[in-house]
Structure formats: C-alpha cells, structure tokens
Amino acid sequence: MYKNVIVKKPGKSYVKGLTTSDLGTPIYxxxxxxxxxxxEALKKCGVSVTYLPANEDFPDSTFVEDTAVLTPEFAVISNPGTASRNGETGEIETTLQKFYGKFHYIKMPGTLDGGDILQVEDHFYIGISDRTNEEGARQLKDILESEGYKGTIVPLKEFFxxxxxxxxLGKELIVAAGEFLDHPEFQQYEKITVPPEEQYSANCIRVNDYVIIPKGYEETKRQINNAGFETIELEMSEFQKQDGGLSCLSLRF
Structure with a gap:
C-alpha cells in the first residue's frame, strides 16, 4: 500500500523540455x-500528495520519478542521464528528508533515471538505456543487494x-509490450499483453485499489479490468509529447 506521493507542477518552460517524439509541442x-x-486521481487512490511548485530552470522536472528510487527503508538519489536535469535531485532530496532518514546516491560516472527501474516485490529490474548507463545500473544493483533486495540489469533494445x-500490478502480474513480451527475465510472471497499437498504455501505475491508465487504449483497459482491477483513465497527450508517461509524474512510496 502506498501512503505518500510526490508530484511537481509543470513550469511554463516544460514546453521546451527534452523529447525524442515527433508529436508536436505541448500545449501548456x-x-x-x-x-x-x-x-486528483492519486488522491482518489487514498494517498497523501506532496505538491511541489514549478521550477522554470528545469523544464523536465515535472517528471519527478527520474530523480530517485524509493524503498520502504531508504531512498536512492539518482544521477539523471541528461546533464540539464542534474540539478533536479537537490529539491527532491530535501523533500524526501521529511520521510526518510537513510539515503544512498548514484555517483558519476554512473547515470541513472528512475524511469528505468521496475520494482517487483523485493526484486528491482534496472534498465540500461540512453539515460541509464552500465555504471549507474551497477551502482544501484550493489546498493539494493547490500540492503537485502535483488537486482537484475536489463539492457534495452527499443524502449526509451x-x-x-x-x-x-502486483500478485506476479505484469503489463508488457514490445521487447518485454518474450523477454527471458520476465517469463515467470503472468502477463497482460499490450498490442502494438496500444504500446503507450504499457506504462500504467497501480496505486492501492486502482490502476491508473492512459485514456483511449481499450484493449489494455479490458484486460486490466478482467484481471480484477478498477481503472482510472487519464488524458496524457501533453506528457506523451515529451516522452512522459503516468509513472514519470510521481514518486510513490
């Protein structure tokens, strides 16, 4: 059960943030x-929301997930893989000090984005991507294993x-698309298969009794509902334009 969530208001500079998409400029x-x-959806899920103000100096800082990896016992402050985002971690660490007494840090030359980290119970999967390098992944794996967790490094082929x-989603059930449908590291889990045309919906978040999903992906929604979950659908167009998904916009713990 999650009790707390941290979110950050997008600044006006958000529209000039990093992106690899060709979906156009966000409408602020x-x-x-x-x-x-x-x-509001997070509040419906029963969590306490810490709402941070916008910071125009960091256009991508609404994507708070990339700045930290959280467990019940400690926080890991990341080292985002794009230099323009490195300054985002200070505010997040200060905010997390209200909730955590123990911190670890990803240090150069390691880079790590929280969006590359998937927690499945006590097992963390660490993606190597354009933003998370091998050194950053190794550092996080060592930190997690020193604290009694498991860590597996997963090089990415197609996803950001x-x-x-x-x-x-819990109970050994994953939602998977693309390269993860037949990936050997995830074969032991029950799987909701996301069709290619609904790939964006693979990024969804379970928050207590609900699964929050992007709006407009009916097959994924049907499968999640059939698995026994109540869903909340949200329009995500302006965040999809900047490579963002539902998980990117919050730190949940």
Whole structure:
C-alpha cells in the first residue's frame, strides 16, 4: 500500500523540455489540466500528495520519478542521464528528508533515471538505456543487494525507459509490450499483453485499489479490468509529447 506521493507542477518552460517524439509541442494550459487531473486521481487512490511548485530552470522536472528510487527503508538519489536535469535531485532530496532518514546516491560516472527501474516485490529490474548507463545500473544493483533486495540489469533494445514498456500490478502480474513480451527475465510472471497499437498504455501505475491508465487504449483497459482491477483513465497527450508517461509524474512510496 502506498501512503505518500510526490508530484511537481509543470513550469511554463516544460514546453521546451527534452523529447525524442515527433508529436508536436505541448500545449501548456492543457498540460496543467492533465496534471491536475492526475493529482486528483492519486488522491482518489487514498494517498497523501506532496505538491511541489514549478521550477522554470528545469523544464523536465515535472517528471519527478527520474530523480530517485524509493524503498520502504531508504531512498536512492539518482544521477539523471541528461546533464540539464542534474540539478533536479537537490529539491527532491530535501523533500524526501521529511520521510526518510537513510539515503544512498548514484555517483558519476554512473547515470541513472528512475524511469528505468521496475520494482517487483523485493526484486528491482534496472534498465540500461540512453539515460541509464552500465555504471549507474551497477551502482544501484550493489546498493539494493547490500540492503537485502535483488537486482537484475536489463539492457534495452527499443524502449526509451524500462517502464515505457512494462509495469507491475502486483500478485506476479505484469503489463508488457514490445521487447518485454518474450523477454527471458520476465517469463515467470503472468502477463497482460499490450498490442502494438496500444504500446503507450504499457506504462500504467497501480496505486492501492486502482490502476491508473492512459485514456483511449481499450484493449489494455479490458484486460486490466478482467484481471480484477478498477481503472482510472487519464488524458496524457501533453506528457506523451515529451516522452512522459503516468509513472514519470510521481514518486510513490
């Protein structure tokens, strides 16, 4: 059960943030509306939301997930894989000090984005991507194993972040798309198969009694509902334009 969530308001500079997509420039007012709906959905899930103000110096800082990896016992402050995002971690660490007394850190030359980390119970899967390098992945694996968790490094072939293509819903059930459908590291799990045309919906988040999913992906929604979960659908167009998904917008613990 999650008790707390940290989110951060998108700044006006958000529209000039990093992206690999060709979906166009985000509409700022619409992004604010979608972010507000996201926050309301989280509240419906029964968590306490810490809402951080916008920071115009960091256009991508609404994607708070990339700045830390959280467990019940400790926090790991990441080292984002793009230099322009390195300054985001200070505010997040300060915020997390209200909840955690124990911290670890990913240090150069290691880089790591939280979007590359998937937790399945006590097992963390660590993606190597354009943002998370081998050294950063190794550092996190060593930290986790020193604290009694398991860590597995998973080099990516097609997805931007690990969690772009895979999510965990609990009870050994994953939502998977693309390269993760037949990936040997995930064969032991029950699987909801995301069709190619709905690939974006593979990034969904279970928050207590609900699964929050992007709106407009009916086959994925049907499968999640059939698995016994109640869903909340949210418009995500303005975050998809900046390579963002549902998990990217919050730290959940």
């Amino acid at each position: 007012e619409k992004a604010l509306e979608q972010h507000a709906a996201y926050v 972040h690990l969690k772009t293509g895979i999510s965990y």
